Amino acid sequence: MMSAVALQMVGVAGLLGLAVLAIVLSRSKFATAVIYGATMVICLAALAGALRWLLGGPVDATGLVLPVGLPWLGAHFRMDALAAFFLVVVNLGGAAASLYGLGYGRHESSPHRVLPFFPAFLAGMNLVVLADDAFSYLLCWEFMSLASWALVMAHHREAGNARAGYIYLVMASFGTLALLLAFGLLAGPAGDYGFAAIRNTPHTPNVAILVLILMLLGAGSKAGLLPLHVWLPLAHPAAPSHVSALMSGVMTKVAIYGFIRVVFDLLGQPTWPASVIVLGLGSITAVMGILYAMMESDLKRLLAYSTIENIGIIFVSLGLALAFQANGQKLPAALAFTAALFHVLNHSFFKSLLFFGAGALLTATGERDMDRLGGLIHRMPLTSFVVLIGCVAISALPPFNGFVSEWLIFQAVLQSPGLPQWALKIMVPAVGAMLALAAALAAACFVKMFGVTFLGRPRSPAAETAVEVDRYSLAAMSILAALCLLAGILPGPVMDALSPVAVEMTGGRLPVQAHAPWLSIVPISESRGSYNGLLVMVFIAISASLAVFFIHRFASHALRRGPAWGCGFPDSVPAAQYSGASFAQPIRRVFGTLLFNARDHVEMPAPGDTRPARLRIELHDLIWEWLYQPLAGAVGYAADRLNALQFLTIRRYLSLVFATLVTLLLVLAIWS
Amino acid sequence: MVVIPDIIVQGLQMLLVLLLAPLLTGFVRKIKARLLRRQGASMFQPYRDLLRLLRKEVVLADNASWLFRVTPYVTFAAIWVAAALVPTFASGLLFNWTADLIAIVALLGSARFFLALAGMDVGTSFGGIGSSREVMIAALAEPAMLLIVFCMALVAGSTQLSTVANFMASSDVGLRVSLGMAVIALIMVALAENARIPVDNPATHLELTMVHEAMVLEYSGRHLAMIEFGAFLKLLLYVSLIACVFLPWNIALFGTGPLAYAVGAAAYVVKLAVAGFLLALFETATAKMRVFRVPQFLGAALMLGLLGTLLLFVSRSF
Numbered sequence: 001m002m003s004a005v006a007l008q009m010v011g012v013a014g015l016l017g018l019a020v021l022a023i024v025l026s027r028s029k030f031a032t033a034v035i036y037g038a039t040m041v042i043c044l045a046a047l048a049g050a051l052r053w054l055l056g057g058p059v060d061a062t063g064l065v066l067p068v069g070l071p072w073l074g075a076h077f078r079m080d081a082l083a084a085f086f087l088v089v090v091n092l093g094g095a096a097a098s099l100y101g102l103g104y105g106r107h108e109s110s111p112h113r114v115l116p117f118f119p120a121f122l123a124g125m126n127l128v129v130l131a132d133d134a135f136s137y138l139l140c141w142e143f144m145s146l147a148s149w150a151l152v153m154a155h156h157r158e159a160g161n162a163r164a165g166y167i168y169l170v171m172a173s174f175g176t177l178a179l180l181l182a183f184g185l186l187a188g189p190a191g192d193y194g195f196a197a198i199r200n201t202p203h204t205p206n207v208a209i210l211v212l213i214l215m216l217l218g219a220g221s222k223a224g225l226l227p228l229h230v231w232l233p234l235a236h237p238a239a240p241s242h243v244s245a246l247m248s249g250v251m252t253k254v255a256i257y258g259f260i261r262v263v264f265d266l267l268g269q270p271t272w273p274a275s276v277i278v279l280g281l282g283s284i285t286a287v288m289g290i291l292y293a294m295m296e297s298d299l300k301r302l303l304a305y306s307t308i309e310n311i312g313i314i315f316v317s318l319g320l321a322l323a324f325q326a327n328g329q330k331l332p333a334a335l336a337f338t339a340a341l342f343h344v345l346n347h348s349f350f351k352s353l354l355f356f357g358a359g360a361l362l363t364a365t366g367e368r369d370m371d372r373l374g375g376l377i378h379r380m381p382l383t384s385f386v387v388l389i390g391c392v393a394i395s396a397l398p399p400f401n402g403f404v405s406e407w408l409i410f411q412a413v414l415q416s417p418g419l420p421q422w423a424l425k426i427m428v429p430a431v432g433a434m435l436a437l438a439a440a441l442a443a444a445c446f447v448k449m450f451g452v453t454f455l456g457r458p459r460s461p462a463a464e465t466a467v468e469v470d471r472y473s474l475a476a477m478s479i480l481a482a483l484c485l486l487a488g489i490l491p492g493p494v495m496d497a498l499s500p501v502a503v504e505m506t507g508g509r510l511p512v513q514a515h516a517p518w519l520s521i522v523p524i525s526e527s528r529g530s531y532n533g534l535l536v537m538v539f540i541a542i543s544a545s546l547a548v549f550f551i552h553r554f555a556s557h558a559l560r561r562g563p564a565w566g567c568g569f570p571d572s573v574p575a576a577q578y579s580g581a582s583f584a585q586p587i588r589r590v591f592g593t594l595l596f597n598a599r600d601h602v603e604m605p606a607p608g609d610t611r612p613a614r615l616r617i618e619l620h621d622l623i624w625e626w627l628y629q630p631l632a633g634a635v636g637y638a639a640d641r642l643n644a645l646q647f648l649t650i651r652r653y654l655s656l657v658f659a660t661l662v663t664l665l666l667v668l669a670i671w672s
Numbered sequence: 673m674v675v676i677p678d679i680i681v682q683g684l685q686m687l688l689v690l691l692l693a694p695l696l697t698g699f700v701r702k703i704k705a706r707l708l709r710r711q712g713a714s715m716f717q718p719y720r721d722l723l724r725l726l727r728k729e730v731v732l733a734d735n736a737s738w739l740f741r742v743t744p745y746v747t748f749a750a751i752w753v754a755a756a757l758v759p760t761f762a763s764g765l766l767f768n769w770t771a772d773l774i775a776i777v778a779l780l781g782s783a784r785f786f787l788a789l790a791g792m793d794v795g796t797s798f799g800g801i802g803s804s805r806e807v808m809i810a811a812l813a814e815p816a817m818l819l820i821v822f823c824m825a826l827v828a829g830s831t832q833l834s835t836v837a838n839f840m841a842s843s844d845v846g847l848r849v850s851l852g853m854a855v856i857a858l859i860m861v862a863l864a865e866n867a868r869i870p871v872d873n874p875a876t877h878l879e880l881t882m883v884h885e886a887m888v889l890e891y892s893g894r895h896l897a898m899i900e901f902g903a904f905l906k907l908l909l910y911v912s913l914i915a916c917v918f919l920p921w922n923i924a925l926f927g928t929g930p931l932a933y934a935v936g937a938a939a940y941v942v943k944l945a946v947a948g949f950l951l952a953l954f955e956t957a958t959a960k961m962r963v964f965r966v967p968q969f970l971g972a973a974l975m976l977g978l979l980g981t982l983l984l985f986v987s988r989s990f
Contacts, residue, residue, distance in 0.1 A: 426985070430978065433974065443807065457735055529830060562732070565798075
């Protein structure tokens, strides 16, 4: 009998084999069906293995050492509860994306650019989660980044995609550099890169805080923390939609896994200033992410920005867990940590679902700009229904899953008066208010997304003639929608399944939710707060049915169709409807004036001039303009200066080499 | 079965909010009219309005989708469930623990989400303007609401409304600065959430300043009846919420028998009347503000909530 980790590695090997097979098969017409079908089967098997570990208790904790990598180290792989949970997220997302790909992939113009990298990307993500030493971790991390970069560049001739790929590559290299330094600091001068050795070494507070900052840079740049998020809204939309779903719904979670692994597991006991940094960054990311999304009218970019928001929420929750952990409050720490993991799971469900929905719209209409869509609820009833579920879930509204994790985070926020530090006492309520703001803005944003895209009247011929998408895509979306509802009405079992992870990382154990009456969730004690998604759902269903029954029993049944009331302006054109930009106007005016330097310019033609009046919206991405553009300018300037070094004589090169050598030796001599 | 009386009491509560909600709105309208030295319609006019709407046919826009027809029932159900979970005459009812205050606020959020979508469904500018402003006001009101919840939970140690009400009613809470701030903030949020003056005007239908009424402009007949009923219920919900947290006197404790329930119910009706009178007085005395003044108004509520919370950190006795 093979160990659990060995079985998972067999799956990874299978995925890598599929990548090779895809290169061979890529010109065949069966390639799409074979590759996606086989990827789905392997992902489901890996999912089953991870679930068995998570639900059935540790099967065996033995690691696996492969004779590759550094000669004195080898490549270590190991599975624990944390890894098992993230394997569930990765492989569930992978299976759903493969099922979706079975239908969506048939419309792919260049399958040979997608098929080999898709299983390789999934293999990379699985490997990152399984890696048990710093060297293989970084190697797998780079493999994952490169595979996803290749997928971003799949349609490299489309406008903007090459730039997206370039920026992604720069940010990914930067992130890996930060991770490299972090692991270097962790391993210390002894240089043992195994996670087990790092875990057993004590770290000084200065090293710990430095590692935390490097992890925020490294994992944060992959996850999309502000201000390192810039590549995300460019690269995620550039990839084919099922890959966008994987990148947004799953790869950002792998980055969060890296953060948790290092900060909660390897670093040991945290200190409270660490939590202040994480809480601050997380809450700013959450609010800014959703405000960016609110200003966006490109569907996939909107979804990518909303991913940034959700990453912020997860980091806030992790920051809370750190704060409680630093003060030895194990139970609230476990609550905040469970909330973070629950949100990781939820976000992977509804973000994948929404990206699939965006892909379905792309297949049906060829449009990503919501201001050219509209009225699709009539043309694509099934897609619109499942996307509506995704929108309600991501807006954190009961009885769906997004609300449960937000509710748990708020419960953790309410535990903060027990914290002894004043900075945290004052900060946490403010962070809670920011979270509430982000949740309300998310609801606004998804009203806009669904309302402009699916409701109203079609704004273009493509939207007018759209047809429903294929069965595979619908199946993938329906499964995810069902999971959103299930996790929302039965949160207790999910929390119980997350319990071993929380115990492993925080040492606190929440009450077993299966023992709570009526399947409610009671995170701390019943008098503090409880929530029952199932009963809320049943109550809503009963009261809605009662209302429908009485109305249909006693009220008039008459119904007449007529033209919409035009307020004296009949037959307005569809272009006169509220668009994405006009829907965002109140929020743009309230928040954007300061945060985006937003201005509305009305250009009125002179009297007698027959040109139409125009409204121009001016928006600035201040992070891009104030941080990245000066940085890029400085790099370009330095490169221009250093360019002179290319044209030196051999004597000068030799003297440069000599000078470097002398300087280094001098440094070494003074240092020691 | 021991739960049967509990279920009956819970059912009574659901029925009570349903029956009283239109009366509260009618009462407020009547008082407003009297304050303006008008005769005003009868207090029972909202019931007649509802019945009239139910008898009328529905005129549906040509391109209205199924979502437009489902929304009235969904919003009504969500608000009704939320209203039934707020303790009115008795605390600790059977299903009160199903959802705490955060969940109740989120249920109202669900109702608003669907209503805002319905406003976008027909594709006229009126619906769009109403929806976009409604979600803006919600985005500003929700952080303030959370801080109020936070403030309350700090005092009472729970977000569970029954527990909060029992705590406020039983122990000697006394007058506190922080709770005073919280109640003012909660009233401001309630005014915004219920589309009352000075944030919105519930009496107008055709003015560009309107928010809520523009969003539901396309509705007619039984659908409009459901939406109006939902709005009545929401007003009642917020009044009950303020009453049960900040004025919990004579609220019947769980299982104290029919007599206590009757006393609780009588006290509840009195509280509603007082609240309705104060609301009418306030609405008559102020003017509606510009839409883009609302951020300042709700920002003040947010700051009051934050200040109340911080005062509680300084000392639990504030």
